[in-house]
Amino acid sequence: MCHTVAVTERTDHTLRGSWTSTTGELPPHALRWLRGRTGLADVRTPPRAPVVPESALSGAAHAALDAVVGPGYVRVDRDSRLGRAGGLSYVDLLRQRGDGDLAVPDAVVLPASPGQVVEVLKTCVEHDVAVVPFGGGTSVVGGVNALRGDKAAVIALDLNRLDELVSVDPVSRLAVLQAGLPAPQAERALAAHGLTIGHVPQSYERATVGGFAATRSAGQASSGYGRFEDVVEGVRLATPVGEWRLGGAPASAAGPDLKQLVVGSEGAFGVITEVTLRVRPRPEVERYEGFVVDGWARGSAVVRGLAQRRVLADVTRLSDVDETGVSLAMTGGWKINALKAYLKARGVRRPCLLILGWHGASEAEVKRKRAETLRGLKLVSLGTALGEAWRHGRFNGPRQRDALMEVGVCVETLETATHWSKVSELRTAVREALVDALGECVVMCHISHAYETGASLYFTALAARDVADPIGQWQVAKAAASEAITGLGTISHHHAVGADHVPYLEAEIGALGVDVLAAVKRTLDPTGVLNPGKLIPTGLASPGDR
Amino acid sequence: MCHTVAVTERTDHTLRGSWTSTTGELPPHALRWLRGRTGLADVRTPPRAPVVPESALSGAAHAALDAVVGPGYVRVDRDSRLGRAGGLSYVDLLRQRGDGDLAVPDAVVLPASPGQVVEVLKTCVEHDVAVVPFGGGTSVVGGVNALRGDKAAVIALDLNRLDELVSVDPVSRLAVLQAGLPAPQAERALAAHGLTIGHVPQSYERATVGGFAATRSAGQASSGYGRFEDVVEGVRLATPVGEWRLGGAPASAAGPDLKQLVVGSEGAFGVITEVTLRVRPRPEVERYEGFVVDGWARGSAVVRGLAQRRVLADVTRLSDVDETGVSLAMTGGWKINALKAYLKARGVRRPCLLILGWHGASEAEVKRKRAETLRGLKLVSLGTALGEAWRHGRFNGPRQRDALMEVGVCVETLETATHWSKVSELRTAVREALVDALGECVVMCHISHAYETGASLYFTALAARDVADPIGQWQVAKAAASEAITGLGTISHHHAVGADHVPYLEAEIGALGVDVLAAVKRTLDPTGVLNPGKLIPTGLASPGDR
Secondary structure (H helix, E strand, O other): OOOHHHOOOOOOOOOOOOOOOOOOOOOHHHHHHHHHHHOOOOOOOOOOOOOOOOOOOOHHHHHHHHHHHOOOOEEOOHHHHHHOOOOOOHHHHHHHOOOOOOOOOOEEEOOOOHHHHHHHHHHHHHOOEEEEEEOOOOOOOOOOOOOOOOOOEEEEEEOOOOOOEEEEEOOOOEEEEEOOOEHHHHHHHHHOOOEEOOOOOOOOOOOEHHHHHHHOOOOOOHHHHOOHHHHEEEEEEEEOOEEEEEOOOOOOOOOOOOHHHHOOOOOOOOEEEEEEEEOEEOOOEEEEEEEEEEOHHHHHHHHHHHHHHOOOOOEEEEEOHHHHHHHHHHOOOOOHHHHHHHHHHOOOOOEEEEEEEEEEOOHHHHHHHHHHHHOOOOOEEEHHHHHHHHHHHHHHOOOHHHHHHHOOEEEEEEEEEEEHHHHHHHHHHHHHHHHHHHOOEEEEEEEOOEOOOEEEEEEEEEEEOOOOOHHHHHHHHHHHHHHHHEOOEEOOOOOOOOOOOHHHHHHHHHHHHHHHHHHHHHHHOOOOOEOOOOOOOOOOOOOOOO | OOOHHHOOOOOOOOOOOOOOOOOOOOOHHHHHHHHHHHOOOOOOOOOOOOOOOOOOOOHHHHHHHHHHHOOOOEEOOHHHHHHOOOOOOHHHHHHHOOOOOOOOOOEEEOOOOHHHHHHHHHHHHHOOEEEEEEOOOOOOOOOOOOOOOOOOEEEEEEOOOOOOEEEEEOOOOEEEEEOOOEHHHHHHHHHOOOEEOOOOOOOOOOOEHHHHHHHOOOOOOHHHHOOHHHHEEEEEEEEOOEEEEEOOOOOOOOOOOOHHHHOOOOOOOOEEEEEEEEOEEOOOEEEEEEEEEEOHHHHHHHHHHHHHHOOOOOEEEEEOHHHHHHHHHHOOOOOHHHHHHHHHHOOOOOEEEEEEEEEEOOHHHHHHHHHHHHOOOOOEEEHHHHHHHHHHHHHHOOOHHHHHHHOOEEEEEEEEEEEHHHHHHHHHHHHHHHHHHHOOEEEEEEEOOEOOOEEEEEEEEEEEOOOOOHHHHHHHHHHHHHHHHEOOEEOOOOOOOOOOOHHHHHHHHHHHHHHHHHHHHHHHOOOOOEOOOOOOOOOOOOOOOO
16 A cells, blocks of 8 residues: 555645545534634635736737747736735735735746746846746745736746656666656656655645755655655756756765755745656555654653654654644544543543654565664554544645635644754744734644754644734734744744745844845846745845845 | 774875784785785885975964964964975875975964954955865865965964864754864763764864864764764854854754855855754664675665665775775785685675674664664675774774875875766776776775765775876876766765865856855855865856856
8 A cells, every 4th residue: 555645635734634524614513612712703704806906017028928938828817817826825815815915926927848947037037027936836935925026027937837757767766857746746657667755745735846845845754755855866947047957966075065055945046947856665555653642741752762763753743732632622533532531541641642654665664663663662552543544634624724714713834943952942932922912722733843953843823813904913923923933943944934934034044144145146046036025035135235 | 882982093095904004114915915016116205395485474464363363373383384284185295295386374373262263264354364274184185275366375274272062952962062173072072971973084083073064074984873964953154254153953944054055165155163963872882794795786786775775884885896805905814815715605706895884872773773784685794803804994004195105106085976877887987087097006996875866986096106297197097087077976975175176066066056156155255265276166256257
């Protein structure tokens, strides 16, 4: 059995668990629970049609772009433009539902080759047009918002047509893929060679391999397969000043690792058109198992021990007490009272759910890996049923947030990472910031990724939407959380900088870090057409601004 | 038993095996063997005193530097300057022995703190003085040669006084160390906390932790502990425009990984004054074992299998047939004829020596790791005796090359890495280039580091020195090898760029890569005082040159 390809989540912010039925309606017990916890009123908040301004793309620019990509691949119709108007953050979705101002690209341009991407960029420089690279459009940090900066117009550069598996080197376990390949399609193409990337973030179904590289993505199985930057062995970058290729050795001391400057550049330095990825044999067996640990302190110590012994399961995920409570309350198929009694009998007062998942070539290998992980640990096992419930939960809820949004919930996630000695302090600080800002709310947290020296923390917040100012409500909470993170952890472990985290970047990388990014941008994108307002703090991307 | 700290090699180019007795003399059997293989004549080539020009440091600069670092820490005496005149490449050593022109710094400056390093750099900018950061001085690629570029003078910025273990975070397994700490001293300081970095390159005894970071070093146990860039979690960089600190999370998606721009910057962007390193518990048990595989193709397939199954031993090293022959011939304590008969009986016609070493907290852990590595493999084991011989060989020969140089041998190493599908092609190409250039010679090769997607190749060449033009002789051979590497692999897997690999960098990272490096340098080092002639192709480090 191999399930890697079967994941079907649509978005990076989809909540786990059985919030909704398969028809996308929120079940009554979930709604009751939410009302009890957040003061949610019994209202419907149906979407309104967003305002889509006329395209500002000049006729000359349109004609020049047409000449590059061919007739029919420069689109200015309302649906095409609206479909690339931002990503999938809560605020993006509010705007798509008619709240606030939606930034809509003036055109959608679909090049067919890496060479055409370079030509599109040069054409945009000539015609003073900003370029927002667009893959799956799953950014939850404003990374694909159609900001035009100081340019006359802005296009969404849709990489959808760059969808080829270019080559496979089975000896070196490398595959070259075009950037616009959605992850499931990439996995299907590699499956024909018995290979997998193994990269399964929540954005899996829609996100592209180029987007993973541009944002330093991490997947649910990244403890086993590595973060995406660990998987990228080579990149091909289209820039307004030409094409740049990097990679050609598994490791190198030939100066700084410039590949790591491209990975995470979020379309501000160029457009990734091709990636060379390390691939692995597809697992034949996957086993997911649920465990319960008593309390966050003990739970995080267990995960830290696994990471530092280097025996992490391929999937390792520890929920805090609040998230565990919600998971158990919302998991329909579970005999929740019996479970609570069982945990009480085992002396577990503050259950924290630990999901562990192992992939392997055989049952024997998975068994070996499991034994290695669990050696010397005394965990309360809930067996594979809960693990499988979690796995199936990953596939069930593509419209969970849509349903929540429909009934007036303010629902969003954010994430960070820090070293182990600060993990609990950081969790408390962010929790308190969110609760202070949102009032009556639910804040849940889990460790989504663990390392020898630290871990990521992934937060979900639920509150009754402030219908008078829904965007402002979340922006205040997000700012409070971001301030709490600053100085304690990174502003993003795997969601990237986008537009939303720009104000916090300098505190993390220093004024010199910002200067360096701006210098690199000036070198590769001298007129600043690439993704204005993203990644690099505003006003610093042009010469002489600092 | 823990041997990590006991390594005592002096240089990055020290040859393995029992070339010399402990007194530093080449034993008669080795000399006989060399004469038979290289046409080496019976000559002695004693060193001559190199020419040391007067210091060109102005009185004003001297006084200003004195004011920063304190009296006695700006040294212009002959011995101090000569002691920092270059690194330890064959050509460097020839120059130290009186061949060719030796680049001698005009002064040696020894700051006592990260803050003083920043002040020294600012002072050097004011007084038009180039700065060569100097740690252990073990560069074998010209990385610490005292080139002044277009500056009025050049100093060696010796980091020797920055030798503190600043702090240890045992929970996060992190240690902050000053850059000038020599590796053995760093290990001793960490041993008090039961911790180790586990970084043991051949330069171990003299090299500093800052130097490891500046050059993207890889150690003999890097399969187990990671390359140095994997170990660096944070850096503190002194630049002429101020101090830059990076690091604070185990992983991040907050834009490009700027730390990987500092790691490997070889003193061209700034001076690393502090590193935050991931540390691990010191191993209680180490086991080294020798195996023999029949032929290079089979041997490299075995190592590839271990890497791709992710069960590499902590030390994994595969010698080709030539290196194996030399190792066995030179290993005094071995009953070589009995061994040959044994191998013949086992059907091994073209023996390739495979050294595997495992580190662990207990005998049981080492046993487990060993079983995991060897599962399903049918290797001819030579037992731990040969493994231990290799390990002890690591400690025995600090003056091997000195002894070889003394008797007129041209002796040097070089290294590269590529993906598995090109490893054998690359080995053959470099071998042939060296043999074509050197004529009657010995060229040996081993895989020193293996990865899922490829491996490094480490070459050693021995020939009779051309006494009329010893430097030219090697430069021709090195150029031929470098040309052979270009397009097939990286110009350096762990020796760095220095001055020697500068001409080959653009072919590897592209013209845009060079432009980006130059842009970063202009941002951090606007007047170009830092390590001129290193890393970045000449003429591109100043604005407007491209």
